[in-house]
Amino acid sequence: MIRAEWTKLRTVRGWVAALAGGLLLIVAFSVAPGAGGTCDETCRLPTGPEGQEVTDAFRFVHRTLTGDGSITARVTSFTGERDAGPGRSEPGLVPWAKAGLIVKDGVRPGSSYAAVMLTGAHGVRMQHDYVHDVAGPTGPRTPRWLRLSRDGDTITAAVSDDGNRWRTVGTATPDLPSTVEVGLFVTSPQHAEVSTKVFGLSGASGGPSTATATFDHVGFEGTTAAGWRTQQIGGPSATSAVAGTDGAEEPRPGPPQPASRSSARDGVFTLTGNGDVAPAVSGANGLGFSVTRTLAGTFVGLVPLVVVGAMLVTAEYRRGLLAVTLAATPRRGRVLAAKAVVIGGVAAVLGVAGAALAVPLGTAVMRGNGLYVNAAPTSTVVRMVLGTGLLLALCAVFALAVGTVVRRGAVALTAVLGLTVLPYLLAMSVLPARVGDWVLAVTPAAAFAAQQSAVEYSFVDNLYVPSAGYFPLPPIGGLAVLLAWTVVAFTAALVLLGRRDVR
Template sequence: MDVTERRPRAGAMAGRALRAEWTKLRSVRGTWLALAAMAGLTLFLGLLSATLSRSDVNRGVLTVDQFHFVHRPLVGDGSVTARVTAQTDSGAWAKAGLMLKASDTSGAAYVALMVTPDHGVLLQADARTELRGGSGGAPRWLRLTRAGQSVTGAESADGVAWRDVGTVTVPGLPAEARAGVFVGSPPYVHFVQFPGEYRRYDPTIGAASFDHVAVSPSGPAAAWQDTDVTPADPRDPPPPLDGGLPNLPILPGASAWHDDGSVTVRGSGDIGRVGLGGIDIADLDRVKASLFGVQLGIIGAIALGALAMTSEHRSRTLDTTFAMQPRRSLVLAAKSVVLALVVLAAGLATGVVSFLVTQPLQETGGFGPPVYPSHSLTDPVVLRAIGGAAAYLALIAVFSLAVGTIVRRTAGAVIALLTLLVVIPVVVAGTSDAGDGWLRRFTPVAGTSILQTTQFPPGSNETVTGPWTGFAVLCGYTAAVLGAAFWLLRRRDP
C-alpha cells in the first residue's frame, strides 16, 4: 500500500523539478545568448569554411584502365561466356570477369561484366555506366552478348537459368573487337603522415580461375593472347591530388591454361572512374565539413552548461532550490534533462540550416560530383550526422553542467572547459598529427567522429575512429563526470 502511494508522488516530484528547471532556464537572458552564440558560431565557421575552400580535383584524371586481359577476336555480333570458379580476395573491389574491348590498349572502348569479393556482380561500360547485378561472387557464370553497339550482360548460378544484369551501348566498339577474360586488383591505398599527409598507392595482384571460356564467333586469328593493359607512360610517383587518379605501374600479370580447358589469370590494376567500382579519391567529407562549425559552437554549449549550476551558486539561489526540493540528485537530474533537450533542439535546427546552406557553396568551390558526391537531407548518413552533431552539443552542455557542479565557480569551470575542449585541440591539430589523432581517440573531442560520413583510407587523420566509437567515448566521459557531480552534490554544502 505504501509503495503504490509513493510512485505517483515520485513522478509528481520529478515533474515539478523539470518544470522548475525549465522555468529557470528560459527566464534567464544568458540562456538565449548562449544558444544564439552556439548557433551563430556553428553557422559562421561552417559558412566560412565552405566559402574559402577550393578544389580542382574534378578537373583532373578521373578514369583508370589497367588490368590483365586474356583475349581473342570477336567478329561482328556474338558472345563471350565463362564461369568464374574462384577469385582471390586481394581487395574488396578486386575484379574478375568478361570483357569486350575495342583493342588491347588502355583507354579503348570497352564493356566488362565482373565479380568482386565483397560487392557482387557489376556491368560496366566505358568508365561512364555501371549496373549492379546479384550480390554473390565466385563461383558465378557470366555472359556478354553483343548486338551492334548494344551489349547485354547476364549472370547465372548454374549456367542454366540466366538473369540479365542490363544492356549498355558502347559506341566505340569496332566490327572486330577483342573478347575474353580479365583480372584486376586495385592498389592498396593508405595515408603516409611524413613528410606531410599524402596518399600512397601500393600495387596488389589478384587471381581468378575460369572454365567453360568461349568466344563465339571468333576471328581467323583465334589464338588467345595475354596483355597487361596499361598506358604507355605510367606516372610514378603519382601526380598531386589535383591531378586526379594516379596512373601507376602495375604488377605483371599472366595466365596459365590447364588440361581441362580452364585458365588461371593473375592481374593487377583497376578499371572504371571515380564513383564507379569503388574508385574514390575524395579528400573531404562534405557532410562533416558542413557541420564543422560545431567545434566552435561548443563555446555556447559550454557557457550554458556551466552557468546552469554556477550562476545559482553565485547568486545563492541554490539554497532556495534545495529548500524547495531536498533531493539534490533530482535537482541535478532535472537540470541535465532540461539542458540536454534545449541544446539538442537548438542543435538540430542549426545543423539542418548549416547543411542546407553550405552544400551549394561547396559545389561552387569545386567540391561536387563525381569526386565529392552530393547528399540529400533525407540520406540516412546525413540524418545521423545532423542528429549526432546536436547530440554532441547536448552532451558537451551536460558535461559542462557536471564540471560546473564540481568546480562551483563560473570562471574556473568555463576556463577549464574551454582549455580542454577548444584551445588544446586547436593547438595540437596545428602542430602534431599524432597528437591530434590521440586527442580524437581518447578524449571528449572523440565525440566529433559522429559527424563522419566518409571512410578514408587507412592512416588518414580524418578517420581515427568510427563514428559511434568516438561518440561512445564522449558518452563515457560525460557519465563519469556527471556521476562525480551527483556524488559531490549530495555530500557537501550548497
C-alpha cells in the same frame, strides 16, 4: 522544477544570446570549406550499381561476349612506376595496382562489373561492383593464369600456376545484361604515404602512379565479336582507339594519354594504365571531401553551449542563489536533473537545427565554388544531424555536472573545453595520426565520430585519419565514450551536491 529552470534560462539575455550564437556559428562555419575551388564538372564521379560514388578509370582491351562464356589469360609480367617528386619517378607497384580480366556492362564508367586480378601487394583478388572484394591466394606475383567464366547470372573467378590446375577465387552475381564487354585491364591508383616531419608531426606524401602488365595465351569460350577494341575507361582525358591489323593501337583524335596505352603483337598484349576501380573515398589519396566537412563549425558552436551549461549552476553558486533553490526543493537531485533536462534539451534542439541547416548549405556552397563533395546517403545524413544534437546535449550536461563539482565557472569551462574541443583540434591538425586516433578514442571528443560520413574500405589505400573525416570509433561508440564521461561527472555532482554545504 523543469519549468523553473527553463524560466531561469530564457530570462537571462546573455545566455539566450550565447545559445543563438552557437547555432549561428555552426551554420556560418559550414561554408568555410567552400572558400576556394579545385575542381569543376569534369571531376564529378560516377555512381556505382549500389548507389555509392565510385572511381572507374582503367585501360581496357576488350571484345563483346554474348551469353555464357569465359576468358583466360596468363599474366607474364607486372611492373609499375610512381611519382617521386617534381619531374621524377621511381620504379615500383603501388599496393593496389591491378592487372587482370574483367567482364563489364558496357564501357560506361560506373556500370556493373566483375573482375579477377593480380595486385601490387595483396595477391589475387576477385572484386565486383566496386564495394565487394574477395581475397585469393598470395605467392609469386607472376606468371599467373587467370580465368573469368560466366554461367547464367554467376561469374566465377579462378587462378592457376600452370594453366592446368585451377583454384576458385570466388563467385559473384552482378546485374549484367546478356551482352557484355570482356577483356584485359590494368589500372594503378595514386599512392599516399605517411611521412614524419619535425617534432614527430605526421604529414602525407604521394602522387600518381602507373602500372604495366603483359598478357599472353589469351583465349575465349563462347560467342564473341571478332577484333579487339582498346580504350581508357573514365578519367578526365579518356580517349578510345581501335586495334589495327597487327593489334597496334590506332588512336582516335583526342588529347594525348601518355600514361595509358596498349599494344598487341603475336598474341602478346601489353597494357599500361592508371586510375582505379573502387569506391570513392575522401582524404589525401581520395577524391573530394566528405560531408563531415560541412559540420566543421560544431566545435566552435560547442563553446557557447558549454559556457551556458556550466554557468547554469556556477552562476547560482557565485551569487548564493542556489541556497534559495534548494530551500524550495530540498531533494537536491531533482534540481540537478531539472537543469540537465533543460540545458540538454535546448542543446539537442540547437544541434539538430544547426546541423540540418549546415549540411545542405555547406554542401551547396562547396560544390558551387568548385569543390567536390562525396555524396552521403540520406540515412547517413539523418544520423549525422541527430548525432550532432546528441553530441551537443551531452557536452552541455557534462559542463553542468563539472560546474557542479568544481563550483567555479572558469575552472569548469577550462576542464570541459580541455577535454572536448582541445583534443579534437589537436587530433585534426597537430598530433601524429596514431596519437590522434588514441586521443579521439578515450576523451569526450570521441563523440565527434557521430558526424562521420566517409566509409573506410580495407581494399582502398588512403590515409584514413580524422582530418579526412575518418574517426577511430564508430558513431555510436564515440557517443558512448562521451556518455560514460557525462555519467561519471553527473554521478559525482549528485553525490557532492547532496553532501556538502552550499556556499
